[in-house]
Amino acid sequence: MQTSTPTNIQGRIHSIESFGTVDGPGVRFVVFLQGCPMRCAYCHNPDTWEINAGTPVSPARIMERYERNKSFYKDGGITVTGGEPLLQLDFLIELFTLAKKENIHTCIDTSGIPFTPSNKEWTDKLNTLMTMTDLVMLDIKHIDPKCHKDLTGCPNDNILRFAWYLDKKKIPVWIRHVVVPSITDDETYLYRLGWFIGGLSNLKALDVLPYHTMGKAKYEKLGIPYRLEDIPPMDRPTLLLKKQAILKGIKDRRNQQPGSL
Numbered sequence: 200m201q202t203s204t205p206t207n208i209q210g211r212i213h214s215i216e217s218f219g220t221v222d223g224p225g226v227r228f229v230v231f232l233q234g235c236p237m238r239c240a241y242c243h244n245p246d247t248w249e250i251n252a253g254t255p256v257s258p259a260r261i262m263e264r265y266e267r268n269k270s271f272y273k274d275g276g277i278t279v280t281g282g283e284p285l286l287q288l289d290f291l292i293e294l295f296t297l298a299k300k301e302n303i304h305t306c307i308d309t310s311g312i313p314f315t316p317s318n319k320e321w322t323d324k325l326n327t328l329m330t331m332t333d334l335v336m337l338d339i340k341h342i343d344p345k346c347h348k349d350l351t352g353c354p355n356d357n358i359l360r361f362a363w364y365l366d367k368k369k370i371p372v373w374i375r376h377v378v379v380p381s382i383t384d385d386e387t388y389l390y391r392l393g394w395f396i397g398g399l400s401n402l403k404a405l406d407v408l409p410y411h412t413m414g415k416a417k418y419e420k421l422g423i424p425y426r427l428e429d430i431p432p433m434d435r436p437t438l439l440l441k442k443q444a445i446l447k448g449i450k451d452r453r454n455q456q457p458g459s460l
């Protein structure tokens with residue numbers, strides 16, 4: 200197998216999970232990249248935020264790690280997540296080039312925040328990356344611009360434009376959304392989210408995830424204030440009800456019948 204390419208590109212890697220089962224189809228080799236410009240209040244990986252941290256690792260080295268257990272990934276593949284993987288396009292292009300030589304399924308789990316269509320050089324690289332990407336898992340944190348800013352510290356306009364870009368490129372997309380009690384569970388907004396994603400022709404799946412508090416300990420360890428201190432975890436029955444609002448938005452968009460909740 201081709202695992203070595205003479206290049207100096209190295210990714211800043213936070214960690215690797217050898218047997219991921221929630222980051223794309225099948226059992227996956229999951230690479231967590233270091234660095235994220237967002238500050239989602241519910242983020243359970245605040246240790247991935249710092250952009251200049253992480254361990255430098257070459258794409259060839261990552262492929263060697265993949266190779267060790269490759270029989271496990273026959274129905275899965277490689278997922279890059281983070282942190283924010285799209286901050287490291289050169290690394291991703293080289294990693295996915297090696298992966299595609301071996302016919303490995305490739306997936307990017309992203310918030311879409313780095314999408315910068317006005318930057319031609321960046322967009323050219325993104326276009327190249329998309330030619331070797333089989334699936335994008337796009338996390339839409341909140342459909343409302345102001346609420347999104349409050350929740351993540353960043354606007355959502357480029358994230359939504361990124362969704363349309365993927366649609367135009369016909370890249371299969373899974374949309375992910377975390378439902379947080381009193382923060383992202385307003386059914387009017389969830390319906391609007393559904394209305395937005397119902398317009399995407401490349402939508403393959405919708406993951407509606409419950410907020411949990413398992414990341415809290417990391418904040419204490421890092422000395423970062425936890426903004427959702429008083430927010431309880433999302434329970435499953437409520438989550439299923441909330442998901443219905445999104446599904447109704449998708450259905451109405453596809454039938455072009457704006458509904459009301």
Ligand code: SF4
Nearest residue numbers: 235237239242282310
């Ligand atoms: S985009 Fe992901 S890694 Fe970045 S702050 Fe939000 S949840 Fe955390």
